[in-house]
Amino acid sequence: MIMTIIEKITYKSRAILSIDNALTEKSRKVLSYFFGTVSIFLFITTALIELTTFELSTGAASILSFILSFFCLIPGINISEINSVQVPLLPYTNIFNLNLISGMHFWNGIMLGSLIVYILIKLIDLYINSLKYSNSSKIENNKAINVSFQILKILSATNKGDIIKSFFESEYGIRTANRLSICECEIQEFISSRSSVIDYSNFVGLYNVFTLDDLSKILLRDISLKGLLSRLNISDEDFMLSISFIQKEIELEIDNERYFGRQSLSKWPRIGERLYHSFTHTLDRYAPELEPAYTITKDDRLSVFSERMLSSSENNLAANFFLISDSHDLALMIINRFTVRIGSSLNNLSLRDKRVRVFDTKMFLNQVYSAESFEAEFISSLKEAEAAKNIILVIPASAILIEDAKRYGFDIFSLLEPFLKSEHLQLVCIFDTQQKSYESEQYLPHLFNEIIVNNEFDISIERLLVISVNKIEKKYGITFTIQSIKKVINSCKLFDRNPNNIDDIQEVLLNVASFANSNCISIVKDQDIDKFISLSSCTSENKFIGFDSSKIIKLEQSLLNVIVGQDNVISKVISSLNNVFRTRTYSSKKPFSLLLLGKEYNLKIKLIEVLSESFFGKNNKFLYLNLKDFRDIKSLSRLIGTLGGKEGILTEALSEVNKGIIFFDELHLAHSSVQQLIYEMSVKGLIHGASGVSYDCSNLVIVCATSQGNTESLNYENMKEMMLFEDKIINQVKNNNLIQTKLFNSFDCITVFFPPYGDDLREIAKSILESKSKALNSEGIIFTVNEYVVGIVVNQYVDSLPRITQIEQNIEKIIMPKIREKVLGQQGNIIKHIEFSIEDFI
Amino acid sequence: MKVLSFPIQYILWHYSTALVNIFEIARNYSWATSRFFSTRLLLSNFFNPIHTVIESDSYLKGNFFALLSHSLKCWMFSFIGVSLRLPAIILAIFCNILIYLLSISIALLWLLLPFSVIYLSFSSITLLLV
Numbered sequence: 001m002i003m004t005i006i007e008k009i010t011y012k013s014r015a016i017l018s019i020d021n022a023l024t025e026k027s028r029k030v031l032s033y034f035f036g037t038v039s040i041f042l043f044i045t046t047a048l049i050e051l052t053t054f055e056l057s058t059g060a061a062s063i064l065s066f067i068l069s070f071f072c073l074i075p076g077i078n079i080s081e082i083n084s085v086q087v088p089l090l091p092y093t094n095i096f097n098l099n100l101i102s103g104m105h106f107w108n109g110i111m112l113g114s115l116i117v118y119i120l121i122k123l124i125d126l127y128i129n130s131l132k133y134s135n136s137s138k139i140e141n142n143k144a145i146n147v148s149f150q151i152l153k154i155l156s157a158t159n160k161g162d163i164i165k166s167f168f169e170s171e172y173g174i175r176t177a178n179r180l181s182i183c184e185c186e187i188q189e190f191i192s193s194r195s196s197v198i199d200y201s202n203f204v205g206l207y208n209v210f211t212l213d214d215l216s217k218i219l220l221r222d223i224s225l226k227g228l229l230s231r232l233n234i235s236d237e238d239f240m241l242s243i244s245f246i247q248k249e250i251e252l253e254i255d256n257e258r259y260f261g262r263q264s265l266s267k268w269p270r271i272g273e274r275l276y277h278s279f280t281h282t283l284d285r286y287a288p289e290l291e292p293a294y295t296i297t298k299d300d301r302l303s304v305f306s307e308r309m310l311s312s313s314e315n316n317l318a319a320n321f322f323l324i325s326d327s328h329d330l331a332l333m334i335i336n337r338f339t340v341r342i343g344s345s346l347n348n349l350s351l352r353d354k355r356v357r358v359f360d361t362k363m364f365l366n367q368v369y370s371a372e373s374f375e376a377e378f379i380s381s382l383k384e385a386e387a388a389k390n391i392i393l394v395i396p397a398s399a400i401l402i403e404d405a406k407r408y409g410f411d412i413f414s415l416l417e418p419f420l421k422s423e424h425l426q427l428v429c430i431f432d433t434q435q436k437s438y439e440s441e442q443y444l445p446h447l448f449n450e451i452i453v454n455n456e457f458d459i460s461i462e463r464l465l466v467i468s469v470n471k472i473e474k475k476y477g478i479t480f481t482i483q484s485i486k487k488v489i490n491s492c493k494l495f496d497r498n499p500n501n502i503d504d505i506q507e508v509l510l511n512v513a514s515f516a517n518s519n520c521i522s523i524v525k526d527q528d529i530d531k532f533i534s535l536s537s538c539t540s541e542n543k544f545i546g547f548d549s550s551k552i553i554k555l556e557q558s559l560l561n562v563i564v565g566q567d568n569v570i571s572k573v574i575s576s577l578n579n580v581f582r583t584r585t586y587s588s589k590k591p592f593s594l595l596l597l598g599k600e601y602n603l604k605i606k607l608i609e610v611l612s613e614s615f616f617g618k619n620n621k622f623l624y625l626n627l628k629d630f631r632d633i634k635s636l637s638r639l640i641g642t643l644g645g646k647e648g649i650l651t652e653a654l655s656e657v658n659k660g661i662i663f664f665d666e667l668h669l670a671h672s673s674v675q676q677l678i679y680e681m682s683v684k685g686l687i688h689g690a691s692g693v694s695y696d697c698s699n700l701v702i703v704c705a706t707s708q709g710n711t712e713s714l715n716y717e718n719m720k721e722m723m724l725f726e727d728k729i730i731n732q733v734k735n736n737n738l739i740q741t742k743l744f745n746s747f748d749c750i751t752v753f754f755p756p757y758g759d760d761l762r763e764i765a766k767s768i769l770e771s772k773s774k775a776l777n778s779e780g781i782i783f784t785v786n787e788y789v790v791g792i793v794v795n796q797y798v799d800s801l802p803r804i805t806q807i808e809q810n811i812e813k814i815i816m817p818k819i820r821e822k823v824l825g826q827q828g829n830i831i832k833h834i835e836f837s838i839e840d841f842i
Numbered sequence: 843m844k845v846l847s848f849p850i851q852y853i854l855w856h857y858s859t860a861l862v863n864i865f866e867i868a869r870n871y872s873w874a875t876s877r878f879f880s881t882r883l884l885l886s887n888f889f890n891p892i893h894t895v896i897e898s899d900s901y902l903k904g905n906f907f908a909l910l911s912h913s914l915k916c917w918m919f920s921f922i923g924v925s926l927r928l929p930a931i932i933l934a935i936f937c938n939i940l941i942y943l944l945s946i947s948i949a950l951l952w953l954l955l956p957f958s959v960i961y962l963s964f965s966s967i968t969l970l971l972v
Contacts, residue, residue, distance in 0.1 A: 106969070106970060108966075108969045109966045109967070109968075109969030109970030109971075110966075110970070111966075112962050112963075112965060112966035112969060113963075113966045113970070115962065116959055116962050116963050116966060119955070119959055120959065123852070123856075123955070124852075126860070127852055127855055127856075127860075130855065130859060130860065130863065343883075352887075
């Protein structure tokens, strides 16, 4: 009751602030400094007089006693009374017997007066500041929100009369102007030419003044500022946006600099940390332990979710969560907060012993080759997590895991189901709202104990945006204007990126930053973004006509259909293609280049055929050059021609078409000058013919192949070895030094073809036999491909592993003569049906 | 009138909001101090061993000496934990007491401040007139 009355009174009397206005900050300062200094000066001089007049052993004692005597001199108080009281306390009692400054009453009065003025001014100052603070907290409806000192600074400076002037003089205004790429001289000119004066207290209630939006609105009421903005082509919205951007930037800086901030606290050694001897072996590889993240700035919105997770975990130690969020990063932030809260949980002590581990889905998928390995690794990881009994396993990017599992023919949740029911393991599956794979499977969320949907990330995303922009700016030494940031977000769709996902925005921003860096642009404006877009779009058009991410998915499918048993090659090619599309948006000159290792010639050719068809259409053929014919010194002239003589093979082909695939086989046999030529082609995207004409190679796809590297020695039984084998082969070829190192490093993708094995081999043999059967069908012979034929072709009954060429040889040497034999044996029949049985080959 | 109402407003503020604010500030300092020494964390796991050693059940089961050595290890680590945490907690409590004593004395001074201003102004006037 009393408080509400007080509040009402303070509200009504807010015009009291006019005192604040009447007595400007400067004059208040002068007054307080003047009176303060005068009083202190008088104190010291009188003390000095006393010291010089009377010999005292210590100065400090004299000052103390002097202060006491000074107050004793005030009329109405008898010095002797005080003296009698003070005698036992002070050793220099004799001082009080002398009436030291009895003749200085007037100066004493002035001294006291100045002291009073000083105290009064300070008190009023405190009162006014307190009013400001209390009002600002009322506006925000949340007392926990910190008052922005920046805004207070600007507002207290308005005593000069002009809020715009003080805004642009403050650090806040200067940074806003920078963000809008307004140069300093223009601001100076604008301030000096201003005639009108805006005082916020004249037309804005105190209650409306403290929010940031209101401040920018007040500033925008000024016609001359509007004129300046329109002259510089800056919209009001951009101006307001930049102010809020700076506000967040400053908040972040304060967070980072605060001595008791989370970032600083995280550096302190945490006493009471517990150490566990981990039983988990596989988990360490895929799911390293998540440290409680004190570095994450406190966000109430995130805390709500982590608190929910905590409370349900406290009730049920095996609670599983299905977390749907707008961004993967933010979901992890929730998990981070959850980790912190677990550590301090008082209600459930066994929860405190739990450890959060984040499953590295991408790493896991990279290391998994086949369906068997997928199942084995995934289940063993989960089993180990369960065995530890104290693990909360977080599976981020669950959508990707589901898709990959589907590719291998698994339903991930049928694998997860026993673990979801387990009492010793808590599972948290994170889903991105952008990847809506969970929507197609309605039953999914019901397997979990709690579903947490986080869709209030608008503000947080802004905060994240500020963080990522600041990071990129620091890295490249550039500044993004607010308009350019807006344009980047709007143009995300052009690059096939999601404008609501911070990771995607960051990726585009990084590309723009590297573009700006290479073009020596220090302040990135929206025109630069236009330039960047036009450059990147034109290159992608030139290089691969109408080629987008959907086509890459199609390409992957057709590669999987055609090339059997080389999933590692396909995934590497596809991922590097994706990478090229994402990163090489503006450096138009470098073509896509590929190095294929291994001895599977047929498979390499098949890969190139599929690539050529998808990139350049069905009718386009690729140029094949076997470099074993180009080992001598004259080979370069055969490729690029001679001055005044014949044109080279390569230059002739390039003068006719500038799009397509060039396949250089047996790269290690090529002469160093030829390798240099290929290097120039793949890096600069340009070669010069002997006649001086330059040929554009930027729209080519360069594929090189070498049969180096001992791929035969692979042990298929050992999955671990298989994972490392690719790297081993690549290093082997690199260390052979038959291919120039710079050329080797310039390839976008290097991959190894392994000899097919087991079922893969049978499938290849089957497909070759089926094509033969089709050919025979046209002659009127029906040839049924059965397992006996396939078994004979792949040397099933022989120990050594055949190569694909051997399979073809087997078909020609064993199967075809047999077919002819049978056909001849059944003369007279119009339709010849041939089906072999095991007896035919015994 | 507005100017006249100012002293009343001020006095109301001085003896209500401002006094509360002083204790809020003190509480803030105390929060920062307890945060600095991680008092809550230290109290919550006061008797915990400094490093928890977990041995598998199968290893400890039936093996008396393993169990004995394990429990000894735990005791030793607990003792180290307590001896490390205790000084920090005592220091934190001491700092908190200091903060509250200071804030109480400041609050007392704050209560006397308007009276001292009045008293000093009277005495200055009399000094000037003498």
